[in-house]
Amino acid sequence: MLAIFKREFKGYFTSPIGFIFVGIFLFMAGLYFYVGNLATNSADIGSLFRQLTFVLMFLTPIHTMRLLSEERRAKLDQLLLTSPVSILSIVFGKFLAAFAVLAAAAGVTVLYTIIFFALGAHPSFAQIIGNYVGFLLMAGSFIAIGLFISSLTVNQVVAAVVSYATFFFLLITGWLASKTQDPNTAKVIEYLSPNSHYRNFSLGIFNVADAVYYLSMIALFVFLTVRVIEKRRWS
Amino acid sequence: MIEIKNLVKRYGNKAAVDNLSFTVPKGEILGFLGPNGAGKTTTMNILTGYIASTSGTATIAGYDILEQPIEAKKKIGYLPEQPPLYMDMTVQEYLQFVFELKKTSGNKRKAIDNVLELARIGDVKGRIIKNLSKGYRQRVGLAQALIGSPEVLVLDEPTVGLDPKQIIEIRNVIKDLGKEHTIILSTHILPEVSAICERVIIINKGKIAAIDTPDNLAKRMSHDSRLSVRIVGDQQQVLQTLRNVEGVKHVHTDSMKEPSAYDYIVEAEKDFDIRQPLFFALAQGGMPILHMKNFDMSLEDIFMQLTADGSKALRPEKKKAIAQEKTELEPTEDTIDAEQATKNGGEEDASDL
Numbered sequence: 001m002l003a004i005f006k007r008e009f010k011g012y013f014t015s016p017i018g019f020i021f022v023g024i025f026l027f028m029a030g031l032y033f034y035v036g037n038l039a040t041n042s043a044d045i046g047s048l049f050r051q052l053t054f055v056l057m058f059l060t061p062i063h064t065m066r067l068l069s070e071e072r073r074a075k076l077d078q079l080l081l082t083s084p085v086s087i088l089s090i091v092f093g094k095f096l097a098a099f100a101v102l103a104a105a106a107g108v109t110v111l112y113t114i115i116f117f118a119l120g121a122h123p124s125f126a127q128i129i130g131n132y133v134g135f136l137l138m139a140g141s142f143i144a145i146g147l148f149i150s151s152l153t154v155n156q157v158v159a160a161v162v163s164y165a166t167f168f169f170l171l172i173t174g175w176l177a178s179k180t181q182d183p184n185t186a187k188v189i190e191y192l193s194p195n196s197h198y199r200n201f202s203l204g205i206f207n208v209a210d211a212v213y214y215l216s217m218i219a220l221f222v223f224l225t226v227r228v229i230e231k232r233r234w235s
Numbered sequence: 236m237i238e239i240k241n242l243v244k245r246y247g248n249k250a251a252v253d254n255l256s257f258t259v260p261k262g263e264i265l266g267f268l269g270p271n272g273a274g275k276t277t278t279m280n281i282l283t284g285y286i287a288s289t290s291g292t293a294t295i296a297g298y299d300i301l302e303q304p305i306e307a308k309k310k311i312g313y314l315p316e317q318p319p320l321y322m323d324m325t326v327q328e329y330l331q332f333v334f335e336l337k338k339t340s341g342n343k344r345k346a347i348d349n350v351l352e353l354a355r356i357g358d359v360k361g362r363i364i365k366n367l368s369k370g371y372r373q374r375v376g377l378a379q380a381l382i383g384s385p386e387v388l389v390l391d392e393p394t395v396g397l398d399p400k401q402i403i404e405i406r407n408v409i410k411d412l413g414k415e416h417t418i419i420l421s422t423h424i425l426p427e428v429s430a431i432c433e434r435v436i437i438i439n440k441g442k443i444a445a446i447d448t449p450d451n452l453a454k455r456m457s458h459d460s461r462l463s464v465r466i467v468g469d470q471q472q473v474l475q476t477l478r479n480v481e482g483v484k485h486v487h488t489d490s491m492k493e494p495s496a497y498d499y500i501v502e503a504e505k506d507f508d509i510r511q512p513l514f515f516a517l518a519q520g521g522m523p524i525l526h527m528k529n530f531d532m533s534l535e536d537i538f539m540q541l542t543a544d545g546s547k548a549l550r551p552e553k554k555k556a557i558a559q560e561k562t563e564l565e566p567t568e569d570t571i572d573a574e575q576a577t578k579n580g581g582e583e584d585a586s587d588l
Contacts, residue, residue, distance in 0.1 A: 003335035007321070014323040079319035079379070082283040083336045084308040233287045235246075 001085065004093030005100075008067075012101050021063050022105045028055045033112050043121035045113065046202040049131040052109075053198060056102075056139055057171055061163035063102065064146025065156045067094050068225070073154040081233070091147070091225045095218075098143045103136060127204030134201025137214035138194055142167065144221035151228045170194050236261040236417040237282070237387060242291035244277050244441075251277040252288070253441035259434075261386075264413040266432030266449070267421035274441040275421040276316055279389050282419070283313040295387055309338070312385040314393055318376025322365040326356060326375050329364060330382060339383035346382060353408055354378035369396040377405065381412070388412060390420040394427060406431050425449075437541060444541040462503070462510065462529060463489065467496045468522035474499070476520045482507035496525055 012018030032051040036042060068091075071077050080090050113128055145166060150159040173193035180186040190196050194217075197210040237259040244252040252274045259265045267275050280286045282293045284300045284307065293300045298307035321329055330347045339346060351357045354374040359367060364375060373396050380388060393409065394402045409418060410431050422428060428435050429449040437444040437452075445452060466473050470488060477486045482504050489498035503509045510527065517524055 003332055006335070007324075007332045011321070011323060074319070074322070075315065075317045076319045076321065078280075078285050078313070078315045078317075079333070080336070081285050082308060082311065082313045083333075084305045084338055085336065086305070233285070 001089035001093040001096075004080070004085070004090055005097045008094050008097030009100055012097070017062065017066065018101055021059055021101065025055060025059055025102075025105045026108055028052070029109050029112075033109075037112070037116075043116055043123050045116070045123045045128055045131055046204075048112070049135050050198070050202060052135065053138055053195070054171075056135075056142055057167040058164075060102075060139070060142040060146050060167065061160040064098055064143055064150055064163065065160040066150065067098060067147050068151040068229075069153050069156050069159045077229075081229075087226050087229050088222075091151075091222055091229070095140075095143060095147055095222055098147065099136075099140055102139050102143065106132070106135060106139070124204055126206075127202075130201045130204040130206060133206070134198050134210070137201075137211060138198055141194060141214045141217035141221075144218045144225075148221040148225045148228070151225045236263075236296055237419065238292075238294040239278070239282065240292045240294075242278065242281060242293060243289045244274075244281060244286070245289045250441050252281070254291070255438070255441065255443060256291075257436060257443065257446060259417055259419060261417050262413065262415070263434060264409065264418045264420070264432045266428035266435040267419055267438065268423075268425070268428060268435055269421075269438040269444075270423075273438045275438060276391055277441075278438070279313070279315075279391050279419065279421065283311050283389050284308050285313075285315075310386045312380035312382065312388045314376050314380040314388075314390045316391045316395075318372055318379070320364045320372055320375060320379075323363065325361055325363050326351075326367075326378075327360045329375065330360075330378060333379045333382050337383050341383075346384075349384075350378040350381045353381055353412075355404060355408075370398060370401055373397055374401070374405070377408075384416075386416060388416050388418045388420075390418065392421055392423070394422070394424070402427075439541070462501045462513075462527055464499050464501055464513070464527045465492055465496050465525040466499060466517060466522050467493075467525060468517075468520070470497055472520065473497065473517070473522055476516055476522065477501055477513070480509060480512050480516045482509045482512065493525065 012021070029048075029052055032048055032055075036047055036051065037044070068077075071080070081087070113123070116123055146159075146163045149163045149166065150156075153159050153162075170193065173189055174195050177186045177190040177193065177196075180189060191213070194214070197213045200207045200210050239258070240256050242252050242255040243250060255274070255278060267278070269275050277286070281288045282295070282300065284304050287301060295307045296310045298310070300307045321332070324332065327347065330350065331343065334343050334346055348357075351360055354377045356371060356374050356378055359371055359375075364372065367375065373393070377390070377393060380390065390409070394405055397405060406427065409420065412418060413431070413433075420432070432449060434446065435449050435452055436446045464477075474486055474488070477483060477499060483501055484504050485502040487500050489500050491497050501509065501513065513527075514524060
């Protein structure tokens with residue numbers, strides 16, 4: 001697993017994709033930070049991260065589209081699947097690599113919180129940590145979904161487009177819930193929405209149920225990815 | 236070392252591999268022959284655990300590939316048809332990655348230096364794989380399979396894309412490896428099999444058509460001797476003369492290769508060496524022989540015989556294509572012999588004059 005993680009992580013930076021992803025992410029983060037916080041004298045780190053979750057939705061498909069599709073196209077899966085490693089460790093190694101790149105990019109934004117303090121603003125630590133934990137959990141679940149979608153196709157573009165559609169749907173689940181008449185249905189839809197689980201984190205409230213939601217999304221889609229690969233060997 | 240039992244792989248209704256069974260003892264080099272779509276690659280993919288069989292078992296060193304995949308895969312080095320290379324890595328990085336991926340024990344640097352030398356790619360180890368030629372990529376693929384010195388090597392057409400000199404080199408490498416490793420290799424090229432394999436399996440439509448040593452196979456197949464002779468002269472007259480030679484069973488014209496010279500396929504009765512009588516008969520009639528060579532049995536010939544139930548006559552254009560492909564691929568011993576024969580023939584002609 002470590003070998004796959006290392007190779008995949010490096011792979012992001014031997015191709016333009018890693019740079020494009022990190023570059024755009026940091027550009028957007030900087031823009032939001034400047035416009036939303038610096039220029040308007042606001043120390044609300046929650047609003048900054050809420051904007052960043054949108055950026056995440058737009059960038060994750062690019063980030064995950066080639067994870068498994070490209071390998072299958074180039075028949076590289078033949079090397080991985082005939083090596084003495086389990087499919088789970090292949091999939092999880094890739095997941096971790098994608099996650100690490102994103103976490104590294106998010107790590108740069110720690111600078112912004114330092115700037116907050118340097119400028120005399122004092123956002124609460126609970127809120128800062130809540131936002132980072134929530135953001136990373138959300139990013140993890142998006143990457144797991146993207147990874148799963150990239151296991152379904154050999155075409156990177158298809159993987160990206162389908163991921164966009166999926167994320168767009170997740171994005172509007174909150175709106176769908178608010179338009180649903182039946183309160184129980186609305187509750188279910190609301191529960192499925194990744195944004196609704198982010199709300200508490202954004203305020204610095206650590207709710208186990210929210211963390212469980214994101215972690216089970218990750219587990220579910222990693223598991224499904226393993227199943228897809230496993231299934232393909234048998235068909 | 237390798238045991239395959241009643242292996243079946245079905246894609247929908249079509250059986251790519253149909254009830255295949257064979258064993259490979261430790262230290263043997265087994266050749267896997269068959270036309271495209273015969274099921275060679277499928278069998279290899281099952282054996283290495285890339286795909287699962289519909290039914291039947293494949294066992295490597297006592298480990299079932301489906302039941303104990305990790306243990307079984309540790310014993311295997313696999314070079315697929317298309318070498319699985321990360322184009323954005325250097326050769327050395329790639330081999331390091333494979334070393335770690337395969338959880339190989341021992342000294343990493345030593346293991347990598349070793350395979351670099353075996354595959355003779357030490358001079359490109361710092362280069363990015365994307366920029367390598369096909370032949371080098373093939374060799375990097377081979378190096379990858381050799382990492383950790385696995386007990387079983389599965390090589391899917393290892394010499395494809397190499398130039399003749401590299402082919403001979405790689406064959407020698409494989410031969411050397413065969414002393415310590417058990418090897419299965421697939422190929423289209425019969426001379427390759429006779430050059431390195433101890434045993435051959437011919438497979439067609441997913442079924443085994445024959446298993447034997449290459450010598451036995453060739454012997455079994457070439458029950459009558461056929462010659463290809465290029466002769467100058469009037470076609471009818473030549474045919475007439477040829478048919479009158481004792482021991483000749485059948486003659487037919489192949490094609491015109493040079494102005495006023497035709498190639499003829501002469502089939503002799505069993506155990507008849509007709510070359511000398513043929514020479515004298517034609518010399519008497521004033522029809523010079525430009526060259527004469529044994530019609531070698533190509534894989535396709537053997538294949539036709541094994542599968543098409545003894546129908547020996549190949550269509551001439553197919554034959555030609557095959558012969559051409561062969562000479563393009565490599566100068567085989569047979570063609571070298573033939574060249575010598577022509578040379579000798581020429582000298583004889585000269586002394587006649």
